[in-house]
Amino acid sequence: MKLRSQEWYGKNDKDGFCHRSWMKNQGYPHDVFTGRPVIGICNTFSELNPCNAHFRELAEWVKRGVWEAGGFPLEFPVMSLGESQLRPTAMLFRNLASMDVEESIRGNPIDGVVLLMGCDKTTPSLLMGASSCDLPTIGLSGGPMLKGIHHGQELGSGTSLLRMADELAAGRLPVCEFLDAEGAMNRSKGHCMTMGTASSMASMVEALGMSLPENAAIPAVDARRNTLAQMTGRRIVDMVREDLRMSKILTRAAFEKAIFNNAAIGGSSNAVIHLLALAKRVGVPLSLDDWDRLGSSLPCLVNLLPSGEHLMEDFYYAGGVPVVLRELAEAGVLNRNALTANGRTVWDNVAKAECWNRDVIRPFSHPFKAHAGIAVLRGNIAPNGCVIKPSAASEHLLRHRGRAVVFENVEQLHAQVVDENLEIDESCVMVLKNCGPRGYPGMAEVGNMPLPPKLLRRGIKDMVRISDARMSGTAYGTVLLHVSPEAAAGGPLALVQTGDTINLDVSARKVCLEVDDRVLEQRRAMWTPPPMPARGWTKLYVDHVLQAHEGADLDFLVGGSGSAVPRESH
Numbered sequence: 001m002k003l004r005s006q007e008w009y010g011k012n013d014k015d016g017f018c019h020r021s022w023m024k025n026q027g028y029p030h031d032v033f034t035g036r037p038v039i040g041i042c043n044t045f046s047e048l049n050p051c052n053a054h055f056r057e058l059a060e061w062v063k064r065g066v067w068e069a070g071g072f073p074l075e076f077p078v079m080s081l082g083e084s085q086l087r088p089t090a091m092l093f094r095n096l097a098s099m100d101v102e103e104s105i106r107g108n109p110i111d112g113v114v115l116l117m118g119c120d121k122t123t124p125s126l127l128m129g130a131s132s133c134d135l136p137t138i139g140l141s142g143g144p145m146l147k148g149i150h151h152g153q154e155l156g157s158g159t160s161l162l163r164m165a166d167e168l169a170a171g172r173l174p175v176c177e178f179l180d181a182e183g184a185m186n187r188s189k190g191h192c193m194t195m196g197t198a199s200s201m202a203s204m205v206e207a208l209g210m211s212l213p214e215n216a217a218i219p220a221v222d223a224r225r226n227t228l229a230q231m232t233g234r235r236i237v238d239m240v241r242e243d244l245r246m247s248k249i250l251t252r253a254a255f256e257k258a259i260f261n262n263a264a265i266g267g268s269s270n271a272v273i274h275l276l277a278l279a280k281r282v283g284v285p286l287s288l289d290d291w292d293r294l295g296s297s298l299p300c301l302v303n304l305l306p307s308g309e310h311l312m313e314d315f316y317y318a319g320g321v322p323v324v325l326r327e328l329a330e331a332g333v334l335n336r337n338a339l340t341a342n343g344r345t346v347w348d349n350v351a352k353a354e355c356w357n358r359d360v361i362r363p364f365s366h367p368f369k370a371h372a373g374i375a376v377l378r379g380n381i382a383p384n385g386c387v388i389k390p391s392a393a394s395e396h397l398l399r400h401r402g403r404a405v406v407f408e409n410v411e412q413l414h415a416q417v418v419d420e421n422l423e424i425d426e427s428c429v430m431v432l433k434n435c436g437p438r439g440y441p442g443m444a445e446v447g448n449m450p451l452p453p454k455l456l457r458r459g460i461k462d463m464v465r466i467s468d469a470r471m472s473g474t475a476y477g478t479v480l481l482h483v484s485p486e487a488a489a490g491g492p493l494a495l496v497q498t499g500d501t502i503n504l505d506v507s508a509r510k511v512c513l514e515v516d517d518r519v520l521e522q523r524r525a526m527w528t529p530p531p532m533p534a535r536g537w538t539k540l541y542v543d544h545v546l547q548a549h550e551g552a553d554l555d556f557l558v559g560g561s562g563s564a565v566p567r568e569s570h
């Protein structure tokens with residue numbers, strides 16, 4: 001088998017000299033260029049992305065494995081998206097980072113790729129970019145942080161912050177206590193250790209078959225994370241020799257497996273958007289309705305925050321994703337024959353997985369929550385759909401009719417929600433506009449709007465909220481998200497006014513604005529679109545971004561271009 005890298009290194013002419021000679025300035029001996037598979041280690045290390053800040057060390061363990069297996073590892077950086085630091089939202093840059101990944105892989109002498117992923121958007125951006133090249137590729141997640149502990153209480157990243165912020169706003173938590181918890185919540189390297197988006201996406205990598213087993217849950221500081229990195233390095237060299245490309249693993253069965261798994265782990269609603277975008281890159285038909293049809297009737301087995309009470313460390317000690325996949329396979333849900341990155345089927349990998357803590361991972365026959373997968377709702381307010389995560393919602397609000405209280409944008413929300421004179425009570429439906437892909441821009445995680453402090457003080461913990469935004473995977477509540485089309489694109493959400501009545505029925509998959517069509521037409525005639533960015537990345541983004549129900553990729557990035565680059569550089 002002729003290696004792709006030999007198109008660079010296998011020639012004894014000016015070009016071959018050029019490609020090898022400049023690399024030799026790093027001290028590589030000549031024989032690394034004469035037939036070893038070149039393994040690109042796509043590294044999202046950044047000190048501005050604390051969840052991935054340990055990746056230089058992780059990459060060294062991958063390199064050990066690559067060298068051992070006869071490969072030639074070459075690490076390269078790509079744009080790293082730190083969820084806790086980037087403004088206006090890391091999601092604005094997911095597609096940009098995917099372009100960086102795609103072009104970095106295609107343009108270089110690489111035969112196979114290891115993707116180092118961690119913080120929320122680093123996982124989908126790397127999967128999307130790499131899949132548009134379709135080389136042999138394997139994922140390695142950085143692992144979750146250890147659980148937070150503060151004054152004897154366990155703290156989960158994100159989820160506990162939201163709870164404490166509510167307590168602070170209600171006047172029940174002194175500000176000194178609140179600030180003291182800062183250093184206790186996120187106390188080790190790794191990504192958020194709740195079943196938020198990072199952990200959900202790491203689980204998705206494993207469920208898709210794109211990593212070695214146990215990838216999702218081994219804590220970042222556990223020595224077995226380094227062992228997994230070394231084994232991943234060994235494995236990618238063999239994947240090159242077997243020509244096991246992403247497209248052979250990312251089949252329809254793999255995507256279905258990921259949807260089943262996301263329901264069973266109580267995974268993030270953000271996984272919906274990322275999986276839809278990835279499917280479009282590899283040409284697998286997958287729709288928003290597949291999420292509801294395949295996943296919504298499945299139970300949640302995993303008792304982790306934000307749907308439950310434990311954290312990722314507990315999930316690993318209990319057996320992690322292999323146990324969940326075994327439960328799903330034995331219940332007849334999974335296709336047992338789907339291929340995975342180690343060359344074995346999913347059933348080969350999980351058939352002997354044992355659960356060591358049934359409070360953390362419940363059996364399929366006695367689940368933690370019934371009917372827990374993502375539900376997709378439609379109605380005149382969301383003709384192309386919106387989603388809700390019932391496992392993180394309040395049972396009593398899943399059927400609800402209430403008066404809309406509308407916020408035109410996030411600034412208005414923040415200014416008005418703290419106003420003691422705002423006309424709102426717990427029966428109202430909070431509506432937030434202009435936070436979708438084009439409107440924010442970037443579809444920020446603001447859909448779990450803060451509740452008014454005057455209601456928090458009365459002990460109100462949840463209200464129905466609707467928006468075209470996303471919410472953090474660590475968040476919770478009866479929150480309808482991803483309304484499509486979004487308000488800024490002229491969707492009906494733009495026409496809702498305070499005082500309208502909204503009728504929600506999750507079991508009927510309906511959400512309706514009870515306003516006469518003629519009135520809505522009059523409002524549409526008065527509607528003007530919000531101003532859009534005039535230059536730079538944000539202009540390119542808003543001009544080309546698809547709506548949420550299509551994965552919010554850029555229209556010209558859908559599909560792939562393979563790995564061929566016919567022209568030399570000089």
Ligand code: FES
Pocket residue numbers: 051082083084118119120157191192196198
């Ligand atoms: Fe990086 Fe949560 S902020 S995973």
